[in-house]
Amino acid sequence: MFDLATRRIIGATILMLATVITIGMVWLTEEQRMARYEAIHKGKAIENGALIYEQYCSTCHGSQGEGVPGKGPDLNPGVFQHYEELKQTQNYANSLRNFIKLSIAAGRPIRTTYRSDEIYAEPMPTWSQDFGGPLRPDQIESLVEFILNWQTAAAAPTPTPAFEAVGSDLTKPLPPGDPKRGEALWNQEVKQASGIPASCKACHSLKPGETIVGPSLSGIATTAAQRIQAPDYRGQAKTPEEYIRESIQQPNAYIVDPNQFAAAPGVSKMPATLGNQMSAQDLADLIAFLMTLK
Amino acid sequence: MALRWPEPIPTLQKEVQQHGWRRVIFMHLDELVTRVTAGIPLTEVRNILRGEPPPRPNPRVKPHTEGFILHIKPSFYHEAVTRLYPTFRLGLLSFYLFLIETITGIFLMIFYTPSPLVAYENMLRILNNVPFGQLMRDIHRLGAEAMVVAVMLHMLRTFFTASYKRPRQFTWATGVILLVFTLFLSFSGYLLPWDQLSYWAVTIGTSMAEATPPPALGRIVNLILRGAPDIGAAGLLRFYLLHVIFLPLLLFFVFFVHYYKVVRHGLSLPPEMEAVGDDTARKVPPEKRVPYIPDIAIQEALWGIGLIAFLVIGAAFFYDAPLEQHADPLNTPLHTTAPWYFLWLQGLLKDPFLLALERLGLPRPPSTIYNSKVIMGVILPGLILFFLLIMPYLDFNISRRYSHRRKALVAGLVGVAAWTLLTYMGTPAFAVTSSADVEVMQEFIPLNPDPLFGEGKVRTIPYEQLVPGTYDTRNLQLPADAPRLARVLEDLKRRIETDPHLPQGYAIVRISEVQANLKRFEIALYWLKLDEHHQPVLDEQGNPVFQETKQAIYLHRDGTHGE
The missing domain is CATH 1.20.810.10 (Cytochrome Bc1 Complex; Chain C)
Structure with missing residues (x-):
């Protein structure tokens, strides 16, 4: 139809036009594409952060950021409230993002707390590789994205279910305990009456001799029976069940090895407020479970 | 002795007076083109565009001798x-x-x-x-x-x-x-x-x-x-x-x-x-x-x-x-x-x-x-x-x-x-020996994109179809409004039940919403533990022992899944 030269001219013109049109299309959609890429990347960062949180943070701050008594404060909504407080009372000027990032990267040199009645076994460790921790900068960024993703939900406070807490009252009668449910409580498969998972296993191992923060509870039924006979025992318990109950509700009544397990003279590393989260039934079930550990 | 030009310097004005402005513009354009092309004058460019044969001597070979870029190129090919x-x-x-x-x-x-x-x-x-x-x-x-x-x-x-x-x-x-x-x-x-x-x-x-x-x-x-x-x-x-x-x-x-x-x-x-043994590439006849x-x-x-x-x-x-x-040196x-x-x-x-x-x-x-x-x-x-x-x-x-x-x-x-x-x-398709449970996880919820399975089957599920709940492959209760999730779960069931290395295998899949726009997808895989004689290992009560592997990934609404 056309001679070679004309075919070449037509072909080259079409190809050049196609190239130019393609570049024009890329140009026109570039803003949206970059924004979309940013959103996808943020989503991926939150996914990564969630995995890192599950691996490193949830043991002390709870799988939902609800905190673990004695180990770590709640992040959701605690960290957001605490930040607002710092801003208002201390003139803290840095951004929320940097506040969280710094707290993770550099940790805390001493034990800190949001509320006066809380006490934690250990201060927040340093997590950044810059300060001897295990996490790379990008992992910390991901973690911050994950924690900030709570912020939207944090505005609405979670209702606390109404229940009667046992507190530190040792005289309150307990219903018969169910060791099966106690074990489920221990494993955090069911929650306490307060809606908060029991945090025992965060500090106590069931492996003989393993000390996480508190002593191993392997064979605690036998140990408890020996303890109440010990000459230096100053508590009120007469039976192993009572000894375990006292240890949970009033951990300061008797500290086995103050050098290892006391946070301050006469104050156990174990928080004294655990009883506020559980009903009499929870406590009875947990004791029943622990009594099976001979 | 004062330095003197051999003849008066031609000025643009004098050129125009002598030749007329159209001629002068052409002369200067011609000179420019000849310099840029390293030797092809404007008239010759026109001839090239018209497809006319070159005159003799051929000015079109000039760039090969005068120019840097073309001096390495041959001036003609066979x-x-x-x-x-x-x-x-x-x-x-x-x-x-x-x-x-x-x-x-x-x-x-x-x-x-x-x-x-x-x-x-x-x-x-x-x-x-x-x-x-x-x-x-x-x-x-x-x-x-x-x-x-x-x-x-x-x-x-x-x-x-x-x-x-x-x-x-x-x-x-x-x-x-x-x-x-x-x-x-x-x-x-x-x-x-x-x-x-x-x-x-x-x-x-x-x-x-x-x-x-x-x-x-x-x-x-x-x-x-x-x-x-x-x-x-x-x-x-x-x-x-x-x-x-x-x-x-x-x-x-x-x-x-x-x-x-x-x-x-x-x-x-x-x-x-x-001819055999000849090399005539350099002896190109003129035609x-x-x-x-x-x-x-x-x-x-x-x-x-x-x-x-x-x-x-x-x-x-x-x-x-x-x-x-x-890059994560600790995670292969x-x-x-x-x-x-x-x-x-x-x-x-x-x-x-x-x-x-x-x-x-x-x-x-x-x-x-x-x-x-x-x-x-x-x-x-x-x-x-x-x-x-x-x-x-x-x-x-x-x-x-x-x-x-x-x-x-x-x-x-x-x-x-x-x-x-x-x-x-x-390729990993050949002679890669990882255990069957790890392969299942890799196929469905890989932690890194995989050369064989891409981002994994679970990531093909649109976010809305990730209905929170617990799904047991032994007794699949499929959600009605999540066809893609249903397909993946059925896939998982088939994959586990047809794997000879996962005897009596089944999986418990847990989907939970952990944050706004973020869900957790966990697969817990169970299969019968066999001893070296391929007999089931029994516990103290005489029940068969099952082995367990658990893996979870998180899926964000803005992630790349469902595509």
Whole structure:
């Protein structure tokens, strides 16, 4: 139809036009594409952060950021409230993002707390590789994205279910305990009456001799029976069940090895407020479970 | 004595007075065009555009003698080498690709710092904050793959048309060196994004260096290449410098040696056109000559236009350069592979000879005598490379005719087949032995994208269809409004129940919403524990013991799933 030269001219013109049109299309959609890429990347960062949180943070701050008594404060909504407080009372000027990032990267040199009645076994460790921790900068960024993703939900406070807490009252009668449910409580498969998972296993191992923060509870039924006979025992318990109950509700009544397990003279590393989260039934079930550990 | 001009300096005014302004404009334009084209006057440009034959003497050869760029190009080609066969323009395309890689590479360099602390972040910035950043990166990556393909095909066609034979042996040898440089250039760029893909592909690729015998030398070679026992900041900087300075400079230098030889000996004619043993490429009869200007130049421009169109359209619509998660030296992805052009090496490292011995039931030779990493990873590839370099000097068959080269052609085809087979052996589809439960997790919820399973089947489920709940594959209660989830769960059920290594296998899938727009997808896999006699292991109560593997991933609404 056309001679070679004309075919070449037509072909080259079409190809050049196609190239130019393609570049024009890329140009026109570039803003949206970059924004979309940013959103996808943020989503991926939150996914990564969630995995890192599950691996490193949830043991002390709870799988939902609800905190673990004695180990770590709640992040959701605690960290957001605490930040607002710092801003208002201390003139803290840095951004929320940097506040969280710094707290993770550099940790805390001493034990800190949001509320006066809380006490934690250990201060927040340093997590950044810059300060001897295990996490790379990008992992910390991901973690911050994950924690900030709570912020939207944090505005609405979670209702606390109404229940009667046992507190530190040792005289309150307990219903018969169910060791099966106690074990489920221990494993955090069911929650306490307060809606908060029991945090025992965060500090106590069931492996003989393993000390996480508190002593191993392997064979605690036998140990408890020996303890109440010990000459230096100053508590009120007469039976192993009572000894375990006292240890949970009033951990300061008797500290086995103050050098290892006391946070301050006469104050156990174990928080004294655990009883506020559980009903009499929870406590009875947990004791029943622990009594099976001979 | 006062310095004097021999004649009065012509001024524009005087010229116009003498010749008229139209003539003067033409004269100056003509001079400009003649200078820019290094010798072709304006009238001749018009003749070229009109397709008229050149006058004698031919001013169109002037750029070849006067100009720098064209002085290396021949002023005419034999008509027989101007068609697609026998050159397929693969050498030209390789050179074009090198130029395009240089330009796009410099663009990317502007936004990139070779440090593990920021390299990955720089990649993200290129993709989400640099206009045309993604396009440039995709073209760079696509161009790199295309260049490897073009150079490989160039070598194959040179072999099959016997163009490597006397007097072009040295041209072939420089070509082999260029192939090696091209592979290393591509490979050194592979590491720079500093994601999981690049980190582990290069870790595998450089693991051969350590096997260089003797061990003391291997350690030194490894240290020189990686900058440390493992790839880290020093390794990244080394690969960066190799990629942006050292290898391009070497390649550029060897390219000119190669191309000078090509021009010096002429492009070899199709084998059937010459008498056996003749080389008539330089003796082109006048009626067979096709001048470079304008015919070949136009052809080459057309190939350039076609190539650019291919790369731009391909990169914009059909190809995205991969970017996985940040490199993590502590987390080796399952099914890691070297880049595709080094898969044959990975295939060699799986050692076909040992696999054959195993298949035949024969014992393995002791590793002190037969160390497969040393032999298959270093010595054999070294020998292959050496053989390729000197191959033309060993070929005493002077004929280039296909019918006279049956053995060589068969050997070439066998070589290509062996390469293909080894490449297949290098992929994770061949002889990768991880346990069945790990493979199931990898297929459905891989922690890193997998060469076989991509991002995993679970990520194909749209976010809305991830209905929170617990699903047991023994008794699947499928949600009605989530067809894609239902399909994946049924897939999972079939996959587990048909796996002979997962007797009585089942899975409990838990989907929970952990945050706004974030869900957790956990697969807990259970299967019967068997003892060495393939009998179920029983616990104290006489119940069969089940083994358990759990893995979870998180899925964000804005993540890349459902696509």
